[in-house]
Amino acid sequence: MSDGPIDPSVFAELAEATGAEFAQELLGTFLDEASPLIDELKDAATAADPDRYRRAAHSLKSNAQTFGAQALANLARDLEINGFSTDQNANQMQHAALVGEYERASSALKALTND
Amino acid sequence: MIEQKARLLIVDDNKVNRLLLSRSVELLGYSAAVAENGRIAMQLLGDEPFDLLLLDIEMPEMNGFEVLEEIRHDPSLSDLPVIVTSSVEGVENIVRCIDLGADDYLPKPVNQVLLQARLSSSLENKRLRVEQKQLLEKFATTEVAQDLQKSGFSLGGKRVYASVLFCDIRGFTALSESQSPEETIELLNIYYTLMFEAIDCHGGIVSLMIGDGLMALFGTPRPLQNPAQSAVAAARDMLAMIEEFNLERVANSNVEIKIGIGIATGEVVAGYAGTQQRATFTCIGDKVNLASRLEAHTKVAGCEVLVDGVTQDALREHDRGKPILQVSFKGFSDPVDIFSL
Numbered sequence: 001m002s003d004g005p006i007d008p009s010v011f012a013e014l015a016e017a018t019g020a021e022f023a024q025e026l027l028g029t030f031l032d033e034a035s036p037l038i039d040e041l042k043d044a045a046t047a048a049d050p051d052r053y054r055r056a057a058h059s060l061k062s063n064a065q066t067f068g069a070q071a072l073a074n075l076a077r078d079l080e081i082n083g084f085s086t087d088q089n090a091n092q093m094q095h096a097a098l099v100g101e102y103e104r105a106s107s108a109l110k111a112l113t114n115d
Numbered sequence: 116m117i118e119q120k121a122r123l124l125i126v127d128d129n130k131v132n133r134l135l136l137s138r139s140v141e142l143l144g145y146s147a148a149v150a151e152n153g154r155i156a157m158q159l160l161g162d163e164p165f166d167l168l169l170l171d172i173e174m175p176e177m178n179g180f181e182v183l184e185e186i187r188h189d190p191s192l193s194d195l196p197v198i199v200t201s202s203v204e205g206v207e208n209i210v211r212c213i214d215l216g217a218d219d220y221l222p223k224p225v226n227q228v229l230l231q232a233r234l235s236s237s238l239e240n241k242r243l244r245v246e247q248k249q250l251l252e253k254f255a256t257t258e259v260a261q262d263l264q265k266s267g268f269s270l271g272g273k274r275v276y277a278s279v280l281f282c283d284i285r286g287f288t289a290l291s292e293s294q295s296p297e298e299t300i301e302l303l304n305i306y307y308t309l310m311f312e313a314i315d316c317h318g319g320i321v322s323l324m325i326g327d328g329l330m331a332l333f334g335t336p337r338p339l340q341n342p343a344q345s346a347v348a349a350a351r352d353m354l355a356m357i358e359e360f361n362l363e364r365v366a367n368s369n370v371e372i373k374i375g376i377g378i379a380t381g382e383v384v385a386g387y388a389g390t391q392q393r394a395t396f397t398c399i400g401d402k403v404n405l406a407s408r409l410e411a412h413t414k415v416a417g418c419e420v421l422v423d424g425v426t427q428d429a430l431r432e433h434d435r436g437k438p439i440l441q442v443s444f445k446g447f448s449d450p451v452d453i454f455s456l
Contacts, residue, residue, distance in 0.1 A: 017139070017142075029131050059173075062129055063131045080204060
């Protein structure tokens with residue numbers, strides 16, 4: 001396992017199994033979908049809708065795992081299992097941590113494909 | 116390996132997963148359609164046949180559990196293998212999928228090698244199940260085959276309310292002596308096709324065929340609201356079909372054939388009788404003997420269809436037969452009321 005935001009071997013395996021071009025397109029889809037998912041988490045917490053919140057966290061976790069972004073996946077998994085907090089400050093902190101981790105993971109993934 | 120390109124349905128609300136799974140199964144030589152949630156998946160399953168379902172659990176509108184429930188209650192989808200692909204949290208959720216009838220579970224991200232192994236094994240199982248069912252239907256009937264597939268095979272019977280119908284061709288021995296064996300077999304094949312059609316059409320099953328005679332059951336294993344009414348309706352169709360068939364025979368300078376039918380209704384014991392190696396779905400009871408005696412008596416009485424009192428009473432007014440003289444049958448202590456349709 002890598003200590004960085006992503007495990008590069010996961011993307012390499014994906015590219016080998018499905019083709020480099022496809023893997024890159026799929027990464028593009030993940031990046032396009034991630035920001036709306038993170039927004040959806042915030043909206044669901046504001047609307048106090050646990051199902052919406054769980055589904056968004058679940059999708060983010062699933063996609064992060066597909067691309068080897070394990071730290072991001074772990075954060076999303078915590079949100080999926082524990083749901084949002086009744087404490088708005090705690091939610092904001094969690095959200096900020098998630099956004100930060102996503103930025104690290106997406107930069108690392110983009111760097112992989114630009115090599 | 117893959118004789119015909121199997122068609123899969125991928126159900127997942129996550130676009131990345133849909134794209135990835137579609138690509139993966141296409142690389143394995145299958146074709147795939149996709150649905151974004153359970154509701155759309157159920158519509159697609161109703162519209163076109165699929166060989167296998169790859170099902171996500173966490174979805175809006177209709178989730179994977181609800182899809183499994185619906186599939187379980189739809190007999191037309193009973194052969195559809197379902198592999199759940201999910202990263203849902205909690206072992207209890209995986210157990211729930213299996214309890215609801217999922218064939219297998221693959222955690223996400225889906226490993227390509229595992230996916231290939233599970234797909235080919237599930238598709239092979241499905242192929243065997245369908246083959247087995249087709250084979251069963253050749254030797255049993257659709258109902259017996261479904262019953263066997265659903266509850267498995269076990270010897271033993273249960274008490275049911277049913278109508279028993281016996282039918283045979285009059286003077287069949289003389290008829291078969293006057294023509295070649297090939298002609299006789301051809302005649303029997305047409306006769307059976309017509310009789311099966313009439314019986315099946317009214318919810319009955321043929322449980323026994325001996326020479327030119329057959330025994331059919333109404334009310335078991337397929338439940339019927341009024342077995343007697345169904346049996347009589349089938350008998351009328353049988354006679355009408357024979358009449359039609361005779362027109363053709365006469366046109367080809369063959370002799371007409373005549374059939375006799377006996378029907379009795381009541382409680383019988385129905386189930387599988389035989390040995391573990393060879394068994395048949397049949398039913399026993401004095402109603403079976405009575406139906407057989409009534410059929411034999413049609414020759415004596417010069418009628419086409421004879422029914423017992425219970426059958427007569429269960430019929431709609433205008434379907435009822437005319438009473439004829441009571442008869443003392445062998446094996447029955449009291450004379451029996453019989454009616455001619």
